Amino acid sequence: MQDRLLPYWLLIPAFVIVLATTIYPLAYSFITSFRAWDLTKSRRPGDFVGIDNYVYAASESAFLNSLWVTFVFVITSVVLTVILAMALALLLRRKGPMHTFTRIILILPFAMSPALIGVSYRFMFNPEFGVLAKGIGAVFPALQGVPWLADPQLAMGILVLTDVWHWTPYMTFMCLGGLASIPRETEEAARIDGASNLRIVFGIILPQMRGVILVMAVLKTIFALKMFDQVVTLTGGGPGTSTETLAYFIFNVGFRWFDMGYASALAWILTAIMMFISIWYVRMLLSERKMATA
Amino acid sequence: MAEVRLVDIEKKYGNFLAVPKQSLTIHDGEFLVLLGPSGCGKTTTMRMIAGLEDITSGDILIKGERINDKPPKDRDIAMVFQNYGLYPHMTVRQNIEYPLKLRGVSRADRKTRVQETADKVELGALLERRPSELSGGQRQRVALARAIVRTPSIFLMDEPLSNLDAKLRVTMRAELKHLHHELGVTTVYVTHDQMEAMTLANRVAVMREGKIVQLDTPKKIYAEPADLFVAGFIGSPSMNLIDGEVSGGVFRADGVEIPVTLEDRKGVVLGIRPEELAITQDASAAISGKLYALELTGESTLVTLRNGTTSACARGHADFEADIDSPCHLSPKDGARIHLFDRASGERLG
Numbered sequence: 001m002q003d004r005l006l007p008y009w010l011l012i013p014a015f016v017i018v019l020a021t022t023i024y025p026l027a028y029s030f031i032t033s034f035r036a037w038d039l040t041k042s043r044r045p046g047d048f049v050g051i052d053n054y055v056y057a058a059s060e061s062a063f064l065n066s067l068w069v070t071f072v073f074v075i076t077s078v079v080l081t082v083i084l085a086m087a088l089a090l091l092l093r094r095k096g097p098m099h100t101f102t103r104i105i106l107i108l109p110f111a112m113s114p115a116l117i118g119v120s121y122r123f124m125f126n127p128e129f130g131v132l133a134k135g136i137g138a139v140f141p142a143l144q145g146v147p148w149l150a151d152p153q154l155a156m157g158i159l160v161l162t163d164v165w166h167w168t169p170y171m172t173f174m175c176l177g178g179l180a181s182i183p184r185e186t187e188e189a190a191r192i193d194g195a196s197n198l199r200i201v202f203g204i205i206l207p208q209m210r211g212v213i214l215v216m217a218v219l220k221t222i223f224a225l226k227m228f229d230q231v232v233t234l235t236g237g238g239p240g241t242s243t244e245t246l247a248y249f250i251f252n253v254g255f256r257w258f259d260m261g262y263a264s265a266l267a268w269i270l271t272a273i274m275m276f277i278s279i280w281y282v283r284m285l286l287s288e289r290k291m292a293t294a
Numbered sequence: 295m296a297e298v299r300l301v302d303i304e305k306k307y308g309n310f311l312a313v314p315k316q317s318l319t320i321h322d323g324e325f326l327v328l329l330g331p332s333g334c335g336k337t338t339t340m341r342m343i344a345g346l347e348d349i350t351s352g353d354i355l356i357k358g359e360r361i362n363d364k365p366p367k368d369r370d371i372a373m374v375f376q377n378y379g380l381y382p383h384m385t386v387r388q389n390i391e392y393p394l395k396l397r398g399v400s401r402a403d404r405k406t407r408v409q410e411t412a413d414k415v416e417l418g419a420l421l422e423r424r425p426s427e428l429s430g431g432q433r434q435r436v437a438l439a440r441a442i443v444r445t446p447s448i449f450l451m452d453e454p455l456s457n458l459d460a461k462l463r464v465t466m467r468a469e470l471k472h473l474h475h476e477l478g479v480t481t482v483y484v485t486h487d488q489m490e491a492m493t494l495a496n497r498v499a500v501m502r503e504g505k506i507v508q509l510d511t512p513k514k515i516y517a518e519p520a521d522l523f524v525a526g527f528i529g530s531p532s533m534n535l536i537d538g539e540v541s542g543g544v545f546r547a548d549g550v551e552i553p554v555t556l557e558d559r560k561g562v563v564l565g566i567r568p569e570e571l572a573i574t575q576d577a578s579a580a581i582s583g584k585l586y587a588l589e590l591t592g593e594s595t596l597v598t599l600r601n602g603t604t605s606a607c608a609r610g611h612a613d614f615e616a617d618i619d620s621p622c623h624l625s626p627k628d629g630a631r632i633h634l635f636d637r638a639s640g641e642r643l644g
Contacts, residue, residue: 183377183379185375185376185377185378185379186379186380186381186382188344188346188366188373188375188379189373189375189379189380189381189440190381190392191345191346191365191366191367192344192345192346192366192367192371192372192373193367193392193393193396193440194367194393194396194397195367195396199396204381207381207383208382208383210383
């Protein structure tokens with residue numbers, strides 16, 4: 001009898017930790033999302049307001065703006081990262097003299113803290129002393145003195161750039177793993193069949209990378225949806241609210257304006273989006289596997 | 295005329311010499327098999343013909359034209375790979391159709407030719423399936439169909455049957471042979487399976503350490519192996535190779551005394567095929583020893599005797615029975631071919 005219960009006793013510490021750090025906050029925030037709670041007035045959640053917080057979100061322009069900003073950021077960042085990672089992987093898969101060195105160098109951007117990347121790029125794009133701002137100005141005189149982070153479009157561009165720079169190496173390694181699993185014979189058969197290099201990439205290699213690209217795109221989407229650190233240290237959501245992503249907006253609502261009920265509702269909207277993508281991803285992956293093993 | 299000529303071709307990977315300088319002519323319509331153990335350079339040689347591997351020096355000529363610098367697609371070849379090399383994301387139809395599509399063949403023409411080819415290799419009913427939905431044999435047929443659909447000048451086949459089970463391999467072997475007879479296309483076939491080589495080839499090039507050690511018809515190679523390596527490699531069960539010496543016109547080893555025409559010398563290996571040895575009760579037979587093993591193969595029994603360093607196998611009647619460790623005697627049949635080799639160099643002595 002004792003032996004049968006032992007595994008459950010051993011599981012209790014881990015279960016308690018997960019309960020305390022994940023399940024409880026999630027459940028608490030879910031309940032809070034249906035209540036009014038101004039932290040400046042009360043230390044405890046206020047009255048139940050039903051779905052008012054969610055209804056308000058649907059009509060609030062600041063939230064809708066952050067949703068749009070996040071959408072633009074996610075699409076550009078994911079597309080660029082995946083394309084760049086795939087291109088780099090195709091270049092790096094053949095062994096050459098700089099092979100190992102390049103791979104080591106490649107991992108460095110991913111090893112850096114996102115907050116630090118934001119600070120670095122903020123300095124590098126400073127119109128007065130930023131090395132990148134100066135460099136671009138030297139190459140393209142028309143761009144001299146451009147206030148990069150003061151322009152809404154350019155600021156968004158730079159935010160995307162930092163994220164692409166940060167994530168491309170990791171995604172490149174994922175692509176390299178995927179490429180290594182493609183049988184060499186398929187490419188050679190295509191070469192003999194008469195395919196050009198471009199056709200081999202688009203007609204033979206990429207279709208076989210579908211599964212890997214799908215995983216990459218979904219992972220990157222989820223991470224991009226949570227974009228926060230670089231926004232804080234690079235643009236502060238500005239100029240105006242042009243780079244205010246959903247995660248950053250939720251942070252502001254909760255910890256600047258202390259509207260915890262509304263912030264919880266927004267956090268659950270973000271969670272719902274991510275859950276929706278995750279479920280879609282799992283379904284796609286399962287159908288992919290089914291096709292491969294049929 | 296699709297003759298393939300390899301003229302002084304050589305392949306090096308850095309300092310490693312994979313294929314030393316050598317020449318080979320594959321005649322128009324011929325089925326030539328490159329045979330040898332793993333790592334002997336046979337696949338490298340084929341990949342050089344295909345253009346998938348650069349040659350370090352020498353020339354490759356197809357139909358008399360030097361094609362060293364031509365990409366694979368311009369060599370008018372088709373290749374069947376060991377792992378099939380099928381496009382997993384395409385259906386059987388799309389796989390077979392792909393080379394035609396790339397060469398700009400019209401849609402209507404493609405449809406007809408794909409159907410004809412698929413019927414030829416009995417794939418007509420499977421055209422809408424994906425490779426993952428096919429058995430090994432069916433996949434190999436798709437690979438074959440993709441190769442023959444555009445009737446190239448040369449077929450290159452890199453161990454195409456090695457991933458199939460033994461029974462299917464025999465069936466596919468016959469199909470390949472029939473296909474070659476039907477199409478008459480020059481074929482270069484790589485294998486390490488001597489049985490495949492013997493059954494399929496017009497000529498076999500036996501390779502060792504990158505070099506072709508014998509190039510001849512299967513019959514000739516079986517009957518007159520050029521050296522000790524070929525003698526041991528060709529034949530199943532392989533040729534009996536007995537270490538000994540020649541003195542007074544007799545080859546002597548433990549339990550062996552066989553008259554031969556060779557001057558006295560040491561370090562001689564005598565070779566005789568199992569089917570050319572008869573089991574006898576005569577105690578003064580050429581080879582004597584104790585029965586070591588009996589292996590029934592169905593149509594015959596393989597009888598192995600041992601005596602000191604001597605080990606010899608004979609193919610006996612399926613009903614042959616005897617006790618292990620009982621005295622056993624073998625003697626060469628009338629007209630049996632006795633092969634003599636130099637132990638050190640492996641060269642044929644007679």
